[in-house]
Amino acid sequence: MIYYISIILIGIGVYGLLSQKNLFKHLISLALIDTAINLFIVSTGYINGKEAPIYSEFTPIANFVDPLPQALVLTAIVIGVGVLALGAAMLIKIKEKYGTLNVEEIRRGDK
Amino acid sequence: MRRFLSALIALGLIIILLEFLNLIPDFGNVDLSKRVSNSFINKSVDGNNETIEFKKSKDLEDGSANVVTSIVVNYRSFDTLGEVTVLFTAALGVGLILKGLRRKRFYREPNFILKTANGILLPLIFLFGAYIFIHGHLTPGGGFPGGTIIAAGILVLYLSNEKFELSHRAKILESGMGTVYVLFGLVGLILSGIFLRNFLPTGVIGELFSAGIVPLIYVAIGFKVGAELSNLISEFQKEGQQ
Numbered sequence: 001m002i003y004y005i006s007i008i009l010i011g012i013g014v015y016g017l018l019s020q021k022n023l024f025k026h027l028i029s030l031a032l033i034d035t036a037i038n039l040f041i042v043s044t045g046y047i048n049g050k051e052a053p054i055y056s057e058f059t060p061i062a063n064f065v066d067p068l069p070q071a072l073v074l075t076a077i078v079i080g081v082g083v084l085a086l087g088a089a090m091l092i093k094i095k096e097k098y099g100t101l102n103v104e105e106i107r108r109g110d111k
Numbered sequence: 112m113r114r115f116l117s118a119l120i121a122l123g124l125i126i127i128l129l130e131f132l133n134l135i136p137d138f139g140n141v142d143l144s145k146r147v148s149n150s151f152i153n154k155s156v157d158g159n160n161e162t163i164e165f166k167k168s169k170d171l172e173d174g175s176a177n178v179v180t181s182i183v184v185n186y187r188s189f190d191t192l193g194e195v196t197v198l199f200t201a202a203l204g205v206g207l208i209l210k211g212l213r214r215k216r217f218y219r220e221p222n223f224i225l226k227t228a229n230g231i232l233l234p235l236i237f238l239f240g241a242y243i244f245i246h247g248h249l250t251p252g253g254g255f256p257g258g259t260i261i262a263a264g265i266l267v268l269y270l271s272n273e274k275f276e277l278s279h280r281a282k283i284l285e286s287g288m289g290t291v292y293v294l295f296g297l298v299g300l301i302l303s304g305i306f307l308r309n310f311l312p313t314g315v316i317g318e319l320f321s322a323g324i325v326p327l328i329y330v331a332i333g334f335k336v337g338a339e340l341s342n343l344i345s346e347f348q349k350e351g352q353q
Contacts (some may be wrong), residue, residue: 018117082201
C-alpha cells in the first residue's frame with residue numbers, strides 16, 4: 001500500500017514540475033518527489049511484526065526491521081535540505097533580478 | 112493542453128514505476144537474513160557470531176545500541192563525511208548567492224507570548240538538542256536532528272529579537288567541527304590503517320559511555336549541523352548591504 005502512495009506522490013511531483021509555471025512551485029514539486037522517494041526507500045526495509053532497530057530494554061535481542069534503508073534515507077534527507085535551501089536562495093535572486101517567478105515572464109523579459 | 116500532456120506523462124511514469132514493483136519483495140515480507148543489514152544488526156561484519164544482548168554484550172566491533180547510528184557513523188562513516196560536505200557546500204552556496212542583495216530583513220513585531228516564551232523555552236530547546244545528539248547512539252536521533260533543533264532555537268531568537276545577529280564564531284565552530292571529524296578519521300588511519308576506524312574501546316552496549324568514537328563524532332556533527340543551519344537561517348534573514 002505504502003509503495004503505491006509513494007509512487008503516486010512521485011507522479012504528483014512530476015506533474016507539478018511539468019505543468020506549473022511558477023518556479024517556487026517547481027521547488028515544492030522537487031521537495032515532494034524527494035519526500036516520496038525517501039518514503040519508498042524506508043518502506044522497502046519494513047518487515048511485519050518487527051521493531052525499530054535499536055537495542056533497548058524492550059528489545060534486548062535483535063528483532064529488527066532493515067536498518068540500512070533508514071541510514072541511507074538519513075543521508076538523503078540532509079541533502080534534500082541542502083537542495084531546498086540552495087533553490088530558495090536562487091529564487092530570491094531571480095525574484096530580485098526579474099521581479100517575477102513566472103518562467104514565461106522571465107523569458108519574455110530576457111529578450 | 113499543457114496540463115493534459117503533463118498529466119499524461121506523469122501517469123505514464125506512475126504506470127512504469129508500478130511495473131517495477133514486481134521486481135522487489137512485497138511490503139513487509141523482506142527476508143533480512145539474505146540482506147547485508149543482517150551483519151550490521153548482529154555486528155558481525157568482521158565475523159563475530161555471538162548473539163547480542165542489551166547491557167550484557169561487551170567489546171563488540173561496534174558498541175552503539177542504535178543500529179542506524181552504527182551504520183551511519185561507523186560502517187558507512189565515509190558516506191556521512193561526504194554528506195556533511197554536501198551540506199557545507201549548500202550553506203556556502205547560499206551565502207555566495209545571497210551576498211550583496213538589497214533587501215530588507217523580514218521582521219514583524221513579536222507578540223507578548225513569543226517574547227516571554229522565548230526566555231523560558233530557549234535554554235530548554237538548546238538542552239533538548241544537545242540531549243538528542245549526545246544520546247545519538249542509544250536513542251532515535253543523533254547529530255543531524257539535534258543540530259536542526261538547535262538551529263530552530265536560533266530561528267526563534269531571530270523572530271523574537273530585532274537586534275539579534277549570529278556572531279561570526281558560528282562559522283568558525285562549523286569549520287572546526289568539520290576538521291574534528293576528519294581528524295578522527297586520520298587518527299583511525301594512523302592507528303589501524305583504515306580511515307575512520309573505531310579506535311576506542313566500545314564498552315558495554317547500551318551505556319552512555321560506549322561505542323568508542325561514535326558519540327564523539329555525533330557530538331561534532333551535532334555542533335556542525337547546528338552552526339551550519341543557523342548560518343543558513345541568518346543568511347536568509349540578513350539585511351543586505353551594497
